[in-house]
Amino acid sequence: xxxxxxxLHIDARSISVEPGVTVAAAIxxxxxxxxxxxxxxxxxxxxxxxxxxxxCRVTIDGRxxxxxxxxxxxxxxxxxxxxxxxA
Amino acid sequence: MNxxxxxIGAGIVGAACADALSERGLRVAVIEQDIPGGGATAAxxxxxxxxxxxxxxxxxxxxxxxxxxxxxxxxxxxxxxxGCGTIWIAADEEEMQAAMEKAQNLAGHxxxxxxxxxxxxxxxxxxxxxxxxxxxxxxxxxxVYPPKTTRILLDxxxxxxxxxxxxxxxxxxxxxxxxxxxxxxxxxxxxxxAGARSSALLPALPIEPKKGHLAITDRYPGFVKHxxxxxxxIKSAHAPSGDSVAFNLQPRPTGQILIGSSRQFxxxxxxxxxxxxxxxxxxxxxxxxRLTELNIVRTWTGFRAATPDGxxxxxxxxxxxxxWLATGHEGLGIxxxxxxxxxxxAQIQNETxxxxxxxxxxxxxxx
Numbered sequence: 001x002x003x004x005x006x007x008l009h010i011d012a013r014s015i016s017v018e019p020g021v022t023v024a025a026a027i028x029x030x031x032x033x034x035x036x037x038x039x040x041x042x043x044x045x046x047x048x049x050x051x052x053x054x055x056c057r058v059t060i061d062g063r064x065x066x067x068x069x070x071x072x073x074x075x076x077x078x079x080x081x082x083x084x085x086x087a
Numbered sequence: 088m089n090x091x092x093x094x095i096g097a098g099i100v101g102a103a104c105a106d107a108l109s110e111r112g113l114r115v116a117v118i119e120q121d122i123p124g125g126g127a128t129a130a131x132x133x134x135x136x137x138x139x140x141x142x143x144x145x146x147x148x149x150x151x152x153x154x155x156x157x158x159x160x161x162x163x164x165x166x167x168x169x170g171c172g173t174i175w176i177a178a179d180e181e182e183m184q185a186a187m188e189k190a191q192n193l194a195g196h197x198x199x200x201x202x203x204x205x206x207x208x209x210x211x212x213x214x215x216x217x218x219x220x221x222x223x224x225x226x227x228x229x230x231v232y233p234p235k236t237t238r239i240l241l242d243x244x245x246x247x248x249x250x251x252x253x254x255x256x257x258x259x260x261x262x263x264x265x266x267x268x269x270x271x272x273x274x275x276x277x278x279x280x281a282g283a284r285s286s287a288l289l290p291a292l293p294i295e296p297k298k299g300h301l302a303i304t305d306r307y308p309g310f311v312k313h314x315x316x317x318x319x320x321i322k323s324a325h326a327p328s329g330d331s332v333a334f335n336l337q338p339r340p341t342g343q344i345l346i347g348s349s350r351q352f353x354x355x356x357x358x359x360x361x362x363x364x365x366x367x368x369x370x371x372x373x374x375x376x377r378l379t380e381l382n383i384v385r386t387w388t389g390f391r392a393a394t395p396d397g398x399x400x401x402x403x404x405x406x407x408x409x410x411w412l413a414t415g416h417e418g419l420g421i422x423x424x425x426x427x428x429x430x431x432x433a434q435i436q437n438e439t440x441x442x443x444x445x446x447x448x449x450x451x452x453x454x
Contacts, residue, residue: 038343039306039342054384057305063303063380064306064307065106065306065382
């Protein structure tokens with residue numbers, strides 16, 4: 001638990017995590033809960049954690065609607081959640 | 088069921104007929120075997136588009152769009168209405184010529200349209216590939232989510248006393264329908280509005296199912312702003328046979344992009360066919376290359392009720408006493424549903440109609 005070798009950006013924050021951590025987990029570790037907003041603007045957060053519920057979608061490196069629970073963190077990655085206006 | 092009129096089918100056409108007939112004081116019963124608005128009504132793109140392949144099609148679609156304007160009124164969100172307009176894309180000078188003729192035709196009906204130079208086209212829709220010749224913007228076109236409108240029309244009819252019943256009609260007799268529970272129900276008028284299923288009840292009807300595929304993406308607000316249709320659509324969509332695809336892209340109010348379209352004859356299998364879907368998506372990506380970067384979240388199919396001449400069947404049918412048809416709308420059923428209901432209800436009540444109803448009479452196929 002000491003090898004925090006990966007640093008990524010979640011909205012305006014930076015966070016360091018171990019290799020193998022998913023973006024959804026990193027968002028939770030960084031203290032965020034909301035990943036996306038519904039059509040009517042309601043906050044959504046990961047539910048299933050296994051790529052089924054689609055609620056964990058975020059924008060990763062400019063690409064919208066990526067499943068954060070199915071994406072591993074990488075060095076220098078930029079993640080936008082709904083708190084920064086990403087749909 | 089103690090009804091003056093039994094409407095078979097609660098798609099948007101049947102619901103609009105129930106609304107128009109109940110408004111005239113008739114007691115209406117609607118029979119639907121599945122969910123109201125769950126068939127072709129839910130499967131299509133929900134576009135409200137003026138089409139002008141011939142004078143009768145233009146008259147019906149223009150009349151209906153004016154009725155839609157009244158219905159949607161100041162509560163567009165109830166219908167998920169968007170007045171996005173349509174841009175007909177011209178790939179070359181020949182299609183630009185076709186766009187100009189279309190513009191003159193529509194302007195002759197008082198419809199707002201505007202020719203677009205390539206610069207004007209790309210200013211409005213920067214996702215389009217380079218090298219297009221221009222386009223035609225039809226401002227009055229739009230889109231709705233048809234199952235919602237169907238529900239609104241049915242609810243309005245029910246507030247006037249109309250009833251709905253979930254059952255399957257097994258036969259139509261003179262002034263009578265038979266249901267799958269063996270019951271028989273009499274009414275002065277029977278309205279058959281069952282879309283592509285209509286010919287199962289009357290095999291002699293000149294209706295053929297035309298299968299279509301659609302795909303919808305995740306939300307990418309602003310990717311395109313208008314409904315985009317290639318002018319080549321007219322050539323491919325109305326070919327009398329053979330499979331075809333045409334570029335038809337639509338921005339939903341949610342920010343999702345609806346991608347069409349395909350046409351297939353000689354099949355009643357609702358399965359999504361990967362080969363046809365691939366052909367449709369590749370064709371769409373030729374017009375908007377960055378479409379390949381978007382996530383598709385759902386694909387599905389539906390069946391249009393196609394007639395040999397591309398016009399719907401609206402009016403009396405002499406196969407049974409008291410029988411009226413409101414079917415055969417092919418890909419224009421959402422657009423023309425409201426006008427269909429007005430023309431049919433007026434005929435049933437011997438009223439004069441806003442536009443001539445003769446071009447849509449079922450009897451045109453009986454000579």
